[in-house]
Amino acid sequence: MLEARAVTVRERLEAVDAVLRPGEVVAICGPNGAGKSTLLSCLAGLLAPDAGEVLLGGTSLSALRAYERAQAIGYLPQSPEVAWDVSVETLVSLGRIPWRGVPRAEAQGAIENAIAAMELHELRHRPVSRLSGGEKARALMARVLATRPRWLLADEPLANLDLAHAATLVAMLRRQAGEGRGVVLVLHDLAAAMNHADRVIVLDRGRLAADGTPAQALAEPVIERVWHAKARWLGEPGQQALSLPG
């Protein structure tokens, strides 16, 4: 389990509690500035809370060594920077850094699976500087997958993807959850959260506003209270769209 216990970051998060379970796809939603990225960074162990703590399997993240944390938790930031202009294949292989000492064949298998999962075969030798925004996003997700972490934390992973690649990514994340990994996604697209998450956490001005099934946490009255929008859900469960008044 990955647990946020009364996590507080000054002026950004106020005593947020959340217990995340393996096998679940959890969406973190909320308006701009609500604290979503801040919470995800705390869960990844990249930002230390001012108060409260994050526990992984009962152990405080701050007590783990950096490589142990990196083996367990894969993190895709909202606007990732790539420091060196390496090829896609090299970038993906950087996901194996936390696992130094693991047999080469196992590492290569993880890299090949990640390249296949993100449909990057044709781009594997291309320098990162010559990728489109969506291609780069897929390459960076493949780097996270190559680590084979128990937890996949991604900030707006669908933002740059076209329809088909977004569907591929959603299916892949569901498979990861089906294999027992925990998947935590910051999503602005409330329909994606409604249709694809098992559970939704809503933040509002640094506080927990709702936590439950998508139907509970993204109910129309919650959307009105948190987003100040009179929206209506249309369509069948699993294929819902959000209609906003013009």
Ligand SMILES: Nc1ncnc2c1ncn2[C@@H]1O[C@H](COP(=O)(O)OP(=O)(O)OP(=O)(O)O)[C@@H](O)[C@H]1O
């Ligand atoms: N490094 C920082 N130092 C101080 N305050 C910050 C920092 N980064 C973000 N903030 C502030 O903390 C609050 C929460 O930011 P955060 O990025 O977590 O929001 P978010 O919900 O992810 O927003 P968005 O949807 O716009 O990406 C915002 O008011 C933001 O201005």
